Amino acid sequence: MYLTQEKVAVMGAAGAIGSNIVQDLLSTKTACRIAMYDPFAQGLEGAAEEIYHCAYPGAEVSWTADVKEALTGADYVISSGGAPRKEGMTREDLLKGNCEIARGLGEDIKHYAPNAKFVVVIFNPADITGLTALVYSGLAPGRVSTLAALDSTRLQTKLAQHFAVPQERVTGCRTYGGHGEQMAVFEDGIVVDGVPFAEIMAGKQVNGKSLSAEEWQEVQTHIRQGGARII
Amino acid sequence: MYLTQEKVAVMGAAGAIGSNIVQDLLSTKTACRIAMYDPFAQGLEGAAEEIYHCAYPGAEVSWTADVKEALTGADYVISSGGAPRKEGMTREDLLKGNCEIARGLGEDIKHYAPNAKFVVVIFNPADITGLTALVYSGLAPGRVSTLAALDSTRLQTKLAQHFAVPQERVTGCRTYGGHGEQMAVFEDGIVVDGVPFAEIMAGKQVNGKSLSAEEWQEVQTHIRQGGARII
CATH class of the missing domain: 3.40.50.720 (NAD(P)-binding Rossmann-like Domain)
Incomplete structure (x- = not known):
């Protein structure tokens, strides 16, 4: 059982x-x-x-x-x-x-x-x-x-919210390093609702929404500071 | 799913x-x-x-x-x-x-x-x-x-602890009324590890342990005061 x-x-x-x-x-x-x-x-x-x-x-x-x-x-x-x-x-x-x-x-x-x-x-x-x-x-x-995947899941959550798609439709999110400014947030491998991240950064929309370089920067900052908000 | x-x-x-x-x-x-x-x-x-x-x-x-x-x-x-x-x-x-x-x-x-x-x-x-x-x-x-079964489950828990048997081996626990002194705690229907409660009160042991009338009184008091401990 x-x-x-x-x-x-x-x-x-x-x-x-x-x-x-x-x-x-x-x-x-x-x-x-x-x-x-x-x-x-x-x-x-x-x-x-x-x-x-x-x-x-x-x-x-x-x-x-x-x-x-x-x-x-x-x-x-x-x-x-x-x-x-x-x-x-x-x-x-x-x-x-x-x-x-x-x-x-x-x-x-x-x-x-x-x-x-x-x-x-x-x-x-x-x-x-x-x-x-x-x-x-x-x-x-x-x-x-x-417990190592929390920051990656935070990134997934944040992108899902930005594009208003189900969370599981965002895949390939990876971060490296501890909570904080030194954390690396990777673009490579991210796919949002079937669209590779490179195409999104080149201007392609997902679910009628785009992600500017500035917004992507904000997302990364949000993830890096996620730890500070909680701990 | x-x-x-x-x-x-x-x-x-x-x-x-x-x-x-x-x-x-x-x-x-x-x-x-x-x-x-x-x-x-x-x-x-x-x-x-x-x-x-x-x-x-x-x-x-x-x-x-x-x-x-x-x-x-x-x-x-x-x-x-x-x-x-x-x-x-x-x-x-x-x-x-x-x-x-x-x-x-x-x-x-x-x-x-x-x-x-x-x-x-x-x-x-x-x-x-x-x-x-x-x-x-x-x-x-x-x-x-x-949510109505909490006191009954408290009674089940307490009896399982007393007799040191798995909780699910205690069945038929029922209470009635709000948390507090006015709560009714029923003996009828309780079975501990296959032994009806009436036999236990008549002195029969379960798992090498008996339950005196005084101990049963203490259990009931514990259950009636369970609400006061939490809320």
Whole structure:
């Protein structure tokens, strides 16, 4: 009934993203054996209760503030257990604290879940926290990943909105690098409702709408600043 | 691919419950044509962006702070658009404000979505807000409902935890009435892992655990106070 019966440890499960991931794993029938972990036990219990009240058939959801219990025997580990950027914090402040959390996560995985098949690190800056967790976990590089497609999906969303076409009619959107000014936004490969991006930049309309060089610049800026709006 | 292509209006979609409902409608492939409505336009845009960034295939999700636009042509309406209880507010304070919101919802449905097939009202006190929305909507009684099973599921959860059995092995849990001391919690019909509740109360163990009359009283109190813990 569920895609896997293997154990999934969700770290940071008291938070908005973590608790949402648990719900989605169950709603989409992806996984049913889930260990919710968070150091904030009181909030975690509330988040777990919400899941219990959904009464997913066949679900085996446990919660614990003990990282050993959460990770032991875990086949998959998903961590959104970083700290969000707070008022007045620089990106570097975030980097330091969250990399310490990522190091701890890696060490814990090494101790308690050395046979984990796949680990996903989704707290920012994800490229660096993911690498840190990988290094300290001792897992093979192919077994640790981060949430990497968000900026590309933002680009897809923005172009779909500009041309007023369904989002899935925009394909080939790719970005590279962390959220921010240094992010590369690629034109190559983008196709909007069947029209290659080069033709659009040459003036071809899609759905009765064109995209000027200036508007394309604005879209890129919007995507580069997407991270700043959220984190 | 989705269960229905008909339009679903989700009211209060900037809130935690509303935005979660949108996500779940899409994740579970229940509905793809969704109008997100909330008077708080800025928060709503953020909630809608989050949904767009999930890139659900075939999704047609729009957002608006204009209730007419949201409801026009809606086949289904789900509203979690009430106000939560705040520090120092009595249940009666909540009742008054939320019933005014429910009346407005009913009137709006009457004007803009008179052919709605089904309406679900899930803000508290749901028994009264649901009735209010029904009366002012002019819809047939069978077309308006509330979220009614939460307390029963809480009871199921609590008993499953007590006996350490999977939640779905506890069946027949029923409660009646609003959250609070006046709620009736029924014993009749409860079966835990195949054992009728009467036998449990007579001393029969389930999974090596018994339930004393005193413990059963504690469970009931826990369920009756469940609403107070959350709202």
